[in-house]
Amino acid sequence: MMEHIKTLNTKNLQNTVKKGGCGECQTSCQSACKTSCTVGNQSCEHK
Amino acid sequence: MSLIHRYQSNGYNIVLDINSGCIHVVDQVTYEVLPYLEQGMNADQISEKLNDRFPEEQIRTSVAECEKLQKEGMLFTKDIYENVIDEFTNNRQTVVKALCLHIAHDCNLACRYCFAEEGEYHGRRALMSFEVGKKALDFLIANSGSRRNLEVDFFGGEPLMNWQVVKDLVKYGREQEALYNKKFRFTLTTNGVLLNDEVMEFCNKEMGNVVLSVDGRKEVHDHMRPFRKGAGSYDLVIPKFIKFAESRNQDKYYVRGTFTHYNLDFSKDVLHLADLGFKQISVEPVVAAQDEDYAIRPEDVPQIMEEYDLLAKEMIKREKEGKGFNFFHFMIDLTGGPCVYKRLSGCGSGTEYLAVTPWGDFYPCHQFVGEEEYLMGNVDEGIVKPQIQKDFSKCNVYTKPACKDCFARFYCSGGCAANAYHFQKDINGNYEIGCQLQRKRVECAIMIKAALAEE
Numbered sequence: 001m002m003e004h005i006k007t008l009n010t011k012n013l014q015n016t017v018k019k020g021g022c023g024e025c026q027t028s029c030q031s032a033c034k035t036s037c038t039v040g041n042q043s044c045e046h047k
Numbered sequence: 048m049s050l051i052h053r054y055q056s057n058g059y060n061i062v063l064d065i066n067s068g069c070i071h072v073v074d075q076v077t078y079e080v081l082p083y084l085e086q087g088m089n090a091d092q093i094s095e096k097l098n099d100r101f102p103e104e105q106i107r108t109s110v111a112e113c114e115k116l117q118k119e120g121m122l123f124t125k126d127i128y129e130n131v132i133d134e135f136t137n138n139r140q141t142v143v144k145a146l147c148l149h150i151a152h153d154c155n156l157a158c159r160y161c162f163a164e165e166g167e168y169h170g171r172r173a174l175m176s177f178e179v180g181k182k183a184l185d186f187l188i189a190n191s192g193s194r195r196n197l198e199v200d201f202f203g204g205e206p207l208m209n210w211q212v213v214k215d216l217v218k219y220g221r222e223q224e225a226l227y228n229k230k231f232r233f234t235l236t237t238n239g240v241l242l243n244d245e246v247m248e249f250c251n252k253e254m255g256n257v258v259l260s261v262d263g264r265k266e267v268h269d270h271m272r273p274f275r276k277g278a279g280s281y282d283l284v285i286p287k288f289i290k291f292a293e294s295r296n297q298d299k300y301y302v303r304g305t306f307t308h309y310n311l312d313f314s315k316d317v318l319h320l321a322d323l324g325f326k327q328i329s330v331e332p333v334v335a336a337q338d339e340d341y342a343i344r345p346e347d348v349p350q351i352m353e354e355y356d357l358l359a360k361e362m363i364k365r366e367k368e369g370k371g372f373n374f375f376h377f378m379i380d381l382t383g384g385p386c387v388y389k390r391l392s393g394c395g396s397g398t399e400y401l402a403v404t405p406w407g408d409f410y411p412c413h414q415f416v417g418e419e420e421y422l423m424g425n426v427d428e429g430i431v432k433p434q435i436q437k438d439f440s441k442c443n444v445y446t447k448p449a450c451k452d453c454f455a456r457f458y459c460s461g462g463c464a465a466n467a468y469h470f471q472k473d474i475n476g477n478y479e480i481g482c483q484l485q486r487k488r489v490e491c492a493i494m495i496k497a498a499l500a501e502e
Contacts, residue, residue, distance in 0.1 A: 004077040004109045005116065008493075008500055009381035012120055013068040013390070013457065017131055020386020024196050026232070027145035027400045029412065039393060040458030040489065041378035042385050045196065 022046060050123045052454035053081060056494040057360060063493065065454050067124035070381060071116070072497045076101045077109045084113055085123060129445050132391045136440055142192035145395065146183055147402040147413045150175045150213055151204040155240045157275045160305055160333045160341055162414060165275075166204030169417035173405035174209040180216040182426035183403045188227050190429075200234045202402075202413055207241035217253050234258065236303075238272070239284030247291050255299060259288045262304040263316020263330065270309060271341070289323060297326040301375060304330040307341035311350045314358040321365070321372045329375030332484055334466055343480055352487050359491040363498045379458070379492040393460035397423070397439025397474075411439055414465030439464065442474055449477035455489045 024045040052063040060078040062071040073081070076097070083093045090110040097106050116122035152173045154166030166172070184199065191197055199220065201213050213235070220231040235250055236258040250257050261284060262268040269279025292300055302325045306313035313330055320328050332351065335342040343351070358374065365371050394400060397411030404416055407426035415421040424430040444450040444461040462485065466478035 002112050004074045004105075004112050006072045006500070007116070007121065008070040008072065008496055009068070010121065011068055011382055011384070012124070013066065013387050014120065014124065014127060016386035016388075017128070021135060021139070021388040022386075023139075023142070023144065023194055023399065025385055025389060026196075027198055027395050029147070029394050029396070029400065039385060039390055039460040041375070041380060041492075042389065043380060044383050044385055044389075 019046070020044075048452040049082075049085060050125065051081060051085065053078065054490055056490055057356070057363075057498065059494055059497045061490070061493055061497060062122075063454060064122050064124050065457070066126045066128075067121055068381075068384075068457060069116075069121040069124075070493055070496070071122070072500075074109075076105045077113065080106060080109045080113060084110065128387055128391060132388070132443050132445060135388055136392065136443065139440075140192055141398055141436060141440060142194055143187055143190040143399055143401060144194045144196070145198035145200070145400040146187050147200045147202045147400070148175065148180060148183060148216070149203060149402060149404050149413070149416065150180070150201045150206040151209040152405050153208050154203060154205045154238070155208065155274070156205070156238050156272055156280055158238075158272045160271060160307060160335055160339075162334070163204060163416075168404070170404075175212060175403075175405040175407075177212050177215045177219075179403075179405065179407040179426055180212055181219055182407060184216065184220050184223065186426055186429065188223055188229055191229065195228065195230055196232060197229050198232045198234065200236065202236050205238050205240065206235060207237050207246060210241070210246065214249060217249075221253075232256075236260065238280070239287050240280060242284070242287045242291065247294055250291075251294055257291070257295070257300045258329075259284075259291065259300060259302045260304070261285065261288060261302050261320065262306070263310070263313065264319045267306075267310045267316055268304075271305070271307060285323070288325075292325055292327075297324075299327075301327045301329045303375075304328075305333050306330055307333040307335075308343055308347060309341055311347055312354060313351075314354040314361070317358055317374060318361060326372045327375075328372055331376065332481070334463075334469070334478070334481065336469075345480060348480060348483055351484060355484075355487050355491050359495055363495055366495075366499060376488045377492040377495055379489070379496065381493075381496055387457070390457040390460050391443045391445070392440075393443065394463070396464050397421075397442075398436055411435065412465055414463070415468070418468075438474065446475050447477060448475075449479075449482065453482065453486070455482075455486045458489045459485045 060073045090107050094103050094106045157165050232255040234256040235254050238260045265281045268281040272280050302320050317330050332343050402410045402413040402416050409423040410416045423432050423435045444456040447461050450456045450461050464474040467476040468474050470478045
């Protein structure tokens with residue numbers, strides 16, 4: 001248990017280097033932007 | 048550049064480990080320790096720097112905790128992706144998996160900020176025929192390789208002005224699914240003017256998402272979204288949107304608005320929509336040439352930042368009261384979320400995502416329609432300018448100079464190519480105001496998670 005630090009997530013993006021890239025996820029502009037690019041909130045289809 | 052992004056928001060000290068995506072909420076001593084640690088100082092040296100402000104024991108235990116996280120790959124993580132993404136984009140087969148069908152280049156509203164110029168996109172008014180739409184779906188299936196999930200957005204102008212073709216294309220798409228082992232995810236974007244029970248019923252059965260355009264408070268909405276003769280559209284569309292959202296169980300839709308220089312206090316518009324009962328809300332800054340009166344100006348940015356802070360705090364309050372709602376641009380998935388390839392290569396415009404005009408021309412996305420140098424091909428001949436596709440496929444955060452040192456690069460994935468093109472005439476450029484606001488939204492989104500994790 002940490003005294004000084006509270007970690008909100010232990011997901012490491014580096015772990016997705018090997019498994020990622022299937023391309024089945026939603027195209028971001030098809031959701032609700034259309035004038036910006038918001039990718040961080042898209043879901044992975046392989047969760 | 049620093050491998051972490053450190054900021055204070057709403058009383059929280061937040062540390063984003065940029066390259067791992069790990070997020071840490073830290074106490075004050077750790078907040079001060081981290082920059083020294085990153086400079087390579089050891090516990091003794093850091094202690095010397097900070098012992099007039101914090102007890103030595105505190106400094107040392109903080110350093111030890113940071114070092115533990117570093118060993119575990121959750122702090123000061125290096126960027127290992129640049130070579131990986133090159134290899135990935137070189138080897139990846141280009142497939143098309145999403146189309147934005149401009150089902151109608153015509154509109155029954157005359158919104159002042161419309162990038163489609165009242166639906167006409169620098170061109171002529173036109174409706175897509177079933178034949179053109181059918182060829183577009185055939186093209187999508189034929190060019191989607193092994194991708195199973197295909198997306199088709201019915202866009203405009205106003206797609207309900209060509210509703211029968213929308214229905215016919217959905218029917219056609221469904222017939223093809225079984226034949227080719229594909230799954231279509233249809234979506235519709237509408238201004239609501241022609242929305243009726245029949246449309247709602249059909250959409251609830253067939254559309255994976257619907258985007259309902261509304262800007263917020265009546266005076267704000269009516270100022271920017273009038274009918275062609277000038278009357279406001281709020282009173283007509285709002286009751287229908289409320290009914291529609293309810294009929295979809297407050298899920299799989301967005302009310303989507305645009306804020307401009309005229310409503311920099313846009314948090315009130317977001318909250319107005321929430322007060323009307325909407326649970327899925329997206330309100331974005333207008334993107335417009337700087338000479339437009341409604342454009343967001345550099346001097347507007349500080350107020351917009353404050354509004355995002357206000358909105359974030361109010362959302363936390365409402366969430367804790369059981370009255371929460373989703374704000375699209377504060378949504379962030381810390382536990383799942385997209386893989387690094389998605390995060391680096393962005394929205395897919397010009398490669399896996401194309402826009403199709405009513406007469407069947409292909410463009411990299413809806414915002415490029417009408418820019419003739421970006422006309423890529425058409426439904427009869429397919430892609431006739433593969434170089435455009437290649438240029439877009441090479442586009443990622445490492446090809447954009449402005450992204451290299453930006454902590455938010457894995458959240459916006461390099462930003463919108465169309466915005467970059469419109470502001471810097473280069474799809475590898477950036478739109479600075481958009482970047483500033485994006486960074487702020489990421490900070491707010493993380494802060495909200497920190498606040499809600501306290502429970």
